[in-house]
Amino acid sequence: MSDSEALRYDVLVVGAGPAGLACALTLKTLKPSLSVAVLEKAASLGAQSLSGAVIEPTHVDRLLPGWRKEPLDIQVPVSADRFLYLGYRRALRLPTPPQMHNAGNWIISLGALVRRLGSAAEALGVEIFPGFPAAEPLWDNGGALAGVRVGDFGRTREGAVGPNFSPGVEVRAGVTIVAEGCRGSLAKTLIRHYGLDQGKSPQTYALGMKELWQLPPGRTIPGSVFHTIGWPLPTDLYGGGFVYHLDRDRLAVGFVVGLDYVDPDFSPFEAFQQFKHHPMLMPLFQGGEILSAGARSLVEGGYPALPTLEMPGGLLVGDAAGTLNVPKIKGVHMALGSGIQAAEHLVRTGSPTGFDQSFRRSDVGRELWRVRNIRPGFRAGLWAGLANAAFETVMGGRTPWTLSNAEDWKSLRPRGAVRGKNPRTRTRTLPPRDRLAFVDSAALHHEENQPVHLRVADPALCVSECSTRFGNPCTRFCPAGVYEIVTDGGGSRLQINAANCVHCKACDIKDPFEQITWVPPEGGSGPNYANL
């Protein structure tokens, strides 16, 4: 496409999530003369947003005055929070860690919040384009980020130009805000290109899965929030479950596992399903129905892994940068806050330069610094992690050291080299029966005849070294059943069921040979979550 056909804006935001929309909304509020566009890969706003989500409302109050009076599809004030240690049979109530106190917080649907933020931004003149993913960065002659090229439409599986082919346009901007969310493909490219992670601790991630349930009447206590640790996870695995009681007999249930786990035979999906069968929880779900379900990765490296947030022509915000507060298990207020910070910085200075420093000095940045040592402490196991967390909390983050993380893809040990016993499991009877049934509730859509968006550098490795050493962990860590080893004819091969992909990026993070690359599929593809 020739340069004259490129679209031009003052500011381009990649990703219509909480960080990107907070940034766009604040930019237009502070300086209405700016032209601001937002690209979003999902077919509609909020359709690929997934979070718990218990949120701190401060930033929402600022961005959406009056939201409390005009409730979102899911918006319930927290009335009680409990922190539980689960055994196979029992549940032991633990003192709720101070960061996890939720008085004044709200349980919401992130998808619903994103839709509301989108309407507010559009009302101010922000141009939002759902269904248009950023495929690759554009650079100017001086090597600065100058915008993105949107993905092509209508390519065939082999990559050829199909009958309805429509090339992706160039969108050029003075400043590009990268707000793709956790492990964004553009952010990954840019962090490498500009070396934004140099001198930082490696980034570390978790995988989160969630289901929204409609239960038979009378079972829920609206506003009750439960977080659990323990069963069904072994104690060397960082993770836990959540159960949020909503209104209208709805309930959100989810499970998060640190992707630094070591056992290649571990299945995050199976752990989530086991969790629902704990005797304390199972009676809640019996006879209920799943309304929507999905998965995503979470960025857990915190302050030590936070990359440099500015580059020539661009900024990183929200989960794409890695602003999630792990001890609070909250990312939404951090994402909103970093988006607001980015907008204020741009309006104040007119350039990305200096954003990294101004963010780190802001309330949001300092909040992240204080809790920097808590997640890495859990690398020593659950009990050591909890003790370290208590110590760090008492110290208010003023400990003189900063612990670091390790790369998740390096953490798997070969099959048979894993010590320790796995906790007992239960026979599963609750839906979903398997991962195919699970993704059925994600309302997936991928045009079948498009190029496979999960690129494996060397498929031969899958059936040789990966198979013998690790037993193909991709067939277990993927919560959507995308990867299968099939045996046909003479040998085995990796089959990629790309149309099942829920865009969680666990494979891009956890594959032990670091050879899977997630790229955005054709615009509008992927899950269509209803209020996750």
Next chain:
Amino acid sequence: MNPIKILVAAKRVVDYNVRVRLKPDHSGIATDGVKMSVNPFDEIALEEALRIRERGEASQVVVATVGPHEAEAQIRSLLAMGADRAIHIETTRETGPLEVAHVLLQLVREIEPGLVILGKQAIDDDCGQVGPMLAALWGRPQATFVSKLTLAGGCAQAVREVDHGLETVEVDLPAVITTDLRLNTPRFIKMPDIMKARQKPLEKRPFETFGIDFPSLVVESYLPPPEREAGLRVESVSELVTQLRDRGVL
């Protein structure tokens, strides 16, 4: 043949990838946070109209919808696909096929199109009645389930997908055409066209101004289809015969 105007009717429906669920009180379909789209057959209708216009056989493509305020998102995407202008008849009530056909009849009298193209059915209620009802009320010919359409000399030649194969009919214009899946593949919307669509005329009219006051269809309750009971595996033919006898089939 002088270029004609084409009226395309489109409906906002629950997206085809979504597993449709009922509200807990059975009063309707649950739409909270659910993705909504243009009825796919109506997109095919618009694509065909645009191709006719691009061949120079039509001068203008008008798209109309009857639906709630939120249907504006779908109308905008149809304008971005290439329709010249749009009419949004706003209502919060559930309108049945006959009411929509009467609305379209009034639009047809006003716009005087040479063709009205619509989907063979909407994927939510699968009625498939609006097109034929409009043709009857208007007193003009119709070709339904069309998989190929050519215009020549004031006539439309249409290949219809019927139970026994394909049937070719010729209808005088103006006429009503309803589209089948194989007619075409709708184009992708381009980003610059989304921006242009914001400037295109979108006229809003309250449903009430159409004076349609006959009693409409009232749905008392929605029920999911009954769950299928598990089957029975038999060991032998004689057991099968016994089982069939016991159930009174034989």
